[in-house]
Amino acid sequence: MAITVLIVDDSKLARIVAAKTLxxxxxEWDRVEAGNAQEAxxxxxxxxxxxxxxxxxxxxxxxxxxxxxxxxxHPKMPIAVITANIQDEVIARAREVNATFVSKPLTEExxxxxxx
Numbered sequence: 337m338a339i340t341v342l343i344v345d346d347s348k349l350a351r352i353v354a355a356k357t358l359x360x361x362x363x364e365w366d367r368v369e370a371g372n373a374q375e376a377x378x379x380x381x382x383x384x385x386x387x388x389x390x391x392x393x394x395x396x397x398x399x400x401x402x403x404x405x406x407x408x409x410h411p412k413m414p415i416a417v418i419t420a421n422i423q424d425e426v427i428a429r430a431r432e433v434n435a436t437f438v439s440k441p442l443t444e445e446x447x448x449x450x451x452x
Contacts, residue, residue: 338364338365338366339362339364339365339366339386339387340365340366340367340368340383340384340385340386341358341365341366341367341368341385341386341387341388341389342368342369342370342376342379342380342385342387342388342389343355343358343367343368343369343370343388343389344369344370344371344372344373344375344376344388344389344390344391344394344399344402345369345371345390345391345394345418346371346372346391346393346394346395347391348371350391350440350442351369351371353441353442354389354418354442355367355369357442357443357444357447358389358447358451360444361444361447361448361451362451368383368385372394372395372396372397373394373396373397373401373402373405374396374397376388376390376402376406377402377405377406380406380409380410385410385413386413386414387413387414387415387416387451388403388406388413388414388415388416389415389416389418389438389447389450390402390403390406390415390416390417390418390435391417391418391419392417392418392419392421392426393419393421399417399418399419400417400426400429400430400433400435403415403417403430403433403435404433407433407434407435414436414450414451415433415434415435415436416435416436416437416438416447416450417430417435417436417437417438418438418439418440418442419437419438419439419440420439420440420441422439436449436450438450
């Protein structure tokens with residue numbers, strides 16, 4: 337059974353980098369992309385998603401708001417909040433919603449801990 341990962345980032349380039357990094361570690365996993373929180377929520381309503389990688393800085397709804405919303409309907413889903421905004425407050429808020437903090441630029445090493 338394939339694992340499906342939802343990659344949410346308003347930057348197409350960042351989604352490409354995330355997908356490529358994930359593929360290097362788990363080439364057999366399926367990847368689905370969303371360009372914003374609303375697209376992500378639509379995808380989550382339409383298909384089974386096993387884990388989510390969410391950018392923090394997005395328009396309309398940031399990654400932590402999205403993670404909180406996902407957490408309410410998917411309490412056990414592994415969620416990574418990915419950002420270059422490495423502040424204690426952001427890390428603490430990610431932990432509050434039981435999400436893993438992963439810093440940008442995204443690397444195989446940085447992602448390995450989350451997907452294990």
